[in-house]
Amino acid sequence: MKRMRVHLATLLQRLTDVGQSVRRVLYGATAHEIVLYTVRLRADMETLFILVTLGDLIGVPILPPYYSLRLLPYLVPNIATWKRHVLRERDILDREGVDLLG
């Protein structure tokens, strides 16, 4: 009886795992692309914002005014990632290829 209960519990767990996997597959095939696009939209705006405020970090001649420097403590955690993102070399497939995937 106890063994049967253990087997049943394992079976239920397995079914739950399979159900979870199927949900994730469905999400991947449907909403994931929408999420990726939305994230890219937000990132583009953030990139522009940091470029305008601290552009001189990557050689763009925008001298940060006083108010930009006040934002610096909030931006510091993102600067390394931002620099890598902006300075990464991209060809046409990198820029537009993701939209091609539909």
Place this chain on the structure above:
Amino acid sequence: MNTLFALILALVVIYLGYVFYAKRVDAQIIKADPKKATPARLYMDGVDFSPTDRNVLYGYQFKSIAAAGPIVGAITAANLWGWLPAMLWLFLGVTFIGWVQDYSAMMMAVRRDGDSITAIAHKLISPRTRTILLLFIFVYLLMIVGAFGNLLAGTLNANLSVPLGIVVLALAGMLAGQMLYKWKMDLIVVTLVVVGVTLLAILVGPLPEIVNAVKGFNSSLNTLGLTIYFVDVDGLVKPFTTSYMFWLLFVVAFSYLGATLPIWRYAQPVNYIGFWVMALTIVGGLLGAAVAVFVKPTLANFVLPAFTTFDAGKGGALQPLWPMLFVTIACGAISGWHSLVSTVGTGRQLEYETDALPVGAGSMFSEMLLAMLALMAISVAGKGAGAAAFANGVGQFLNIFGLDAAYGAALGFASFVIIVITVTQLAVRFMRVVLAEWAGDMWPIVKNVHVGTLISSILMIIIVLSGTFTYLWQIFGAANQLMAALALMLVSLWLVSERKNPTYAVIPMVFMYVTTIAANLVSAYNLWATVVQRHAAKPELWFAVAGAVAMIIISFFLIAAALFIGYDAWQAYNRMKATQASTAPAE
């Protein structure tokens, strides 16, 4: 042969190929290591590089690679050579070549910092290779829009129950974009509304009132009497009617919206709705095919001949089994498109190296099942081309569950058109972008979104109205498979640079390289022999002849591009070997 047996065979092939071959390569040659940091984990900017769960990525990869290729290719090949060669190529192709390309391109991107395939070509081979590859991709997309445009216009013109569903799809797509991004509504609510409305329009399509309305519309267009003549694959001269040209313009307009509007406004939501319709059809169709043998055994039996002939050519054309079968069926067995998806899309989201196999190889094996569905549909129907064969077969499979065959067929038709039209609009969009990139400095007007799209659309119209579908499809297939060969070439070079055994990639690469070059030559010959030579002196066929000449030039361009890349790759291989020999420790 029946549908259940065919499905079981396919599942056995998947199991054997994945467990005994793919896993072995993953473990012993590539040596995927879950502890190694992938670019997604290393760079993790949450935008380009974002570690994602393997199940999510599997769905994403499958949706990106599954298009019309597995459906149209399987049906066209079965009509030409019988179902047996088509099935064998699907099984053998996916087992020894298809998953190899998808998985290996993904691992190559992962181990090379998430670079795209063109960037890897630039670094591993030469800068010239990258340029040629981009040109190749442009021409390949041109062939896609030509072949698909031809298919779509023909399907919309001939099948009167379909147009309503597609018009509503376009409107529902715009509504979905508005609801999701502007009104910020819940995704589930948006899905229920837009997918529901689209399905309703699809199912209403076969009603006599709608069919008669479309019929009347087409007839009134045809009274205008504008025709352009083309030469079909049997060497017969036929006309493109006015209504056909109208529906072609409809497809162009659909693609125009997808190429010019912001992606969130139209293209993306249309693709989103399209996926749901397609998924319902595929799942329902496969289940129906599996169950048919118990419920309606007569329906489940294959009636199409297993094998017809080695050379299926007519009217002076050649259609030998080799090499033409291998370019007629592209996706489902092997497809160069997938290397783009694996490198640019999924490769940058892989959380662990060990996820590459279930995602890359798993989705490729799954796509083979979609091709099997199409093959089973034509095999039980017994005849028919493209959309009609698929739709009628799927309609019969869905009839198992009580859905009237007419409505099942309408769903099959709509799914088919949706799959094709979503790829076409994205291809036109990309062509517009590539044109702006290359020609924008010389002619700044090309950078204008509308001008670029107009030029791409005009090219599409010219290709469609000048060529027969089968040759267009085979040249597209050859371009697609040649890209696969080039991707495998890159993979082979990468493996050599990593001092790994490249045999598992080299053999398929050589086979695809030789086969696709041969196929291009056969297609060029067919166009010359059946169109140019025979009809060059006929003024009413000037468009068809000019189109055939253009297709021949494109075929030779593809061959030249492949030879150049092959030459550069050989040079790169020799350089690598020389470097490895000079840095090898002295014995």
